[in-house]
Amino acid sequence: MKGQLRESLLGLPYLSYLDLSSIDFNQMPIPEFIGSLSNLKYLDLSNANFKGIVPDHLGNLSSLQHLDLSGNSFSLKANNLDWLSGLSSLEVLDLGGVDLSNAVNWLHAINLLPSLTELSFFSCQLPILQQSLSFVNFTSLNVLDLSYNSFHSTIPKWLVESSYTLHHLNLTRCQLQGSIPDAFVNFTSLTVLDFSYNNLQGSIPHNFGNMTSLVVLDLTFNSLEELVVLEVASNSLQGLITEVHLQNFSSLRVLDLSGNQLILNMSSNWTPAFQLQTLGLNSCKLGPRFPQWLQNQTKIVNIDLSNSSISDTVPDWFWDLSPAMQILDLSFNRLGGELPDLSSKASLITLHLIENVFSGYLPHFLPTWEDTSMVGGKLTKFGSSSLRIPRCINNFQVLAEKEAEPSHGYYLYLRYAKVELKKVMWIDSQRHGLQGGIGHSWAVAALKVQCIDGEQEALLMFKEGFTSPSSRFSSWVAGEDCCKWSGVGCNNRTGHVITLDLHSFDSSGEVKGQLRESLLGLPYLSYLDLSSIDFNQVPIPEFIGSLSNLKYLDLSNANFKGIVPDHLGNLSSLQHLDLSGNSFSLKANNLDWLSGLSSLEVLDLGV
Secondary structure (H helix, E strand, O other): OEOOOOHHHHHOOOOOEEEOOOOEOOOOOOOHHHHHOOOOOEEEOOOOOOOEEOOHHHHHOOOOOEEEOOOOOOOEEOOOOHHHHHOOOOOEEEOOOOEOOOOOOHHHHHOOOOOOOEEEOOOOOOOOOOOOOOOOOOOOOOEEEOOOOOOOOEOOHHHHHHOOOOOEEEOOOOOOEOOOOHHHHHOOOOOEEEOOOOOOEEOOOOOHHHOOOOOEEEOOOOEEOOOOEEEOOOOOOEEEEOHHHHOOOOOOOEEEOOOOEEEEOOOOOOOOOOOOOEEEOOOOEOOOOOOHHHHHOOOOOEEEOOOOOOOOEOOHHHHOOOOOOOEEEOOOOOOEEEOOOOOOOOOOOEEEEOOOEEEEEOOOOHHHOOOOOOOOOOEEEEOOOEEEOOHHHHHHHHHHHOOOOOOOOOEEEOOOOOOEOOOOOOOOOOOOOOOEEEEOOEEEEOOOOOOOHHHHHHHHHHHOOEOOOOHHHOOOOOOOOHHHOOOEEEOOOOOOEEEEEOOOOOOOOOOEEOOOHHHHHOOOOOEEEOOOOEOOOOOOOHHHHHOOOOOEEEOOOOOOOEEOOHHHHHOOOOOEEEOOOOOOOEEOOOOHHHHHOOOOOEEEOOO
8 A cells, every 4th residue: 555645644744643554655754744743642653655854853752652664765864852852741652674874872862761661672783782871761661672773882771770660672683792791690570581682701690590581682693601500490492403503502500401392403413522520401392312411411410301202211310310310200102111220329319211202120239328329308100101010119118117207208100000919018008108008009199299300380379470479379389288278270181280270369469470481391290270369460371372282271351451462372271261340451452372272162252
């Protein structure tokens, strides 16, 4: 569509919303009379093929809250931004692609906009990035995009010290130099941080993990070095990781990518330059082949490869990988082969092998672990394997007679393990906490299943999002079994959290909350009820659509606001969806996303 702007618009004196984006105005200048539409609150002239100088008359629009001049093929130019001082109500400003090479005062002009929440100066040829300000006025800023500007400077002090409200910060391809300031760890609301394609040097701040809301972290193509800890567990990270991403991290000691949807595709002959002590790849995709690159990790202490899509025989070298190994979790894969004698592994404390296909005899070494894996809170698990118990199993009498330390337990988990018993001698099963029984030729030792550590951490991070916790959270104590917490339900067999029911848990209406992406650390969650919690008119977060096992979702009467995310259409198992009672504040531009909810039985979108 092509057009020409005419002054007849001035005949609409009450016009408050004007969107002419994506119309081809054939490189005409933005007309000055636009600045006379005094009631405008929303003005979008993006991608409209305007050309020339941005008129200062736009500064007359004192009621304007949203201004978008982006995407005009780099044909617009503003020699200064002094006119912005008249836009005291401005909340969103996007000048992406506007030539601001002469606007040396751009930061001062922005600093006069106290209501600004979103600012995008993408590829504006900004001349400088001022390092300090006498005071910072834009304390409501949530989104800041200064990407593709050649600043040739360090990260400014004003940004580090004053922008703790930021959710999205994009400084990619800005030719930034120096190091990443330690104070960035205070950006607890930050969800997107992009410093890629710069020349940042030094090490990553040690406490980067404190940014618990972070979803996207991009530091690629910098000169960072001495990375010791890389921990981004329980986020919604996706994509492919190869050896190229890790080849320069020679000092890396901790690599924890657990709880993400990452695919690791390393070449079979890759030899890492680092020696890990801790490796967490829970829920990442490593398989189907067993990762050969682990073969040189001879100093490793803790390994978690659970639920990592490996369908292979565990190689012999792996069992002798590290004499210092304390924790080994290979559960929820399709690993096979016979288990070796690990009786010489004095350091091994925890061994999780459930939901695999190991065969042969239950190893003779288990009864010798009186002070390691079976007593004092140490847990050994097997499951879904064809294992036969050897004659020496009666040595477990010694273990059963030992008194466990307070708040500890000792377990041999054989549920659904298809274990053939010929003769069993066990002492006082009631006294020592055994549940279920051993009958005929099958052992179904259905011991208590406790909450998964990573899922407990996810719940505790979720709890931190509530500013006025009610008594419902009094049982949510770190170190306690989260399967016993109020409102939390677990699978009796696996220990995974499957239910989170916090509805109407404070009739006074004073409980306010913030939905955090730590919920993605509950991959088996099928029931989620957060109705009647006050979420303070935030939008329904898109990440809810990544809880792929949800069957029941109730967000009614929860004070949400904004557009219903199409991502809810990804919940293909959903049977019940209730978004009602959100005070007319929710809107759905279309319902096409419902086509993905083929299992839906109950749908309530009422007011």
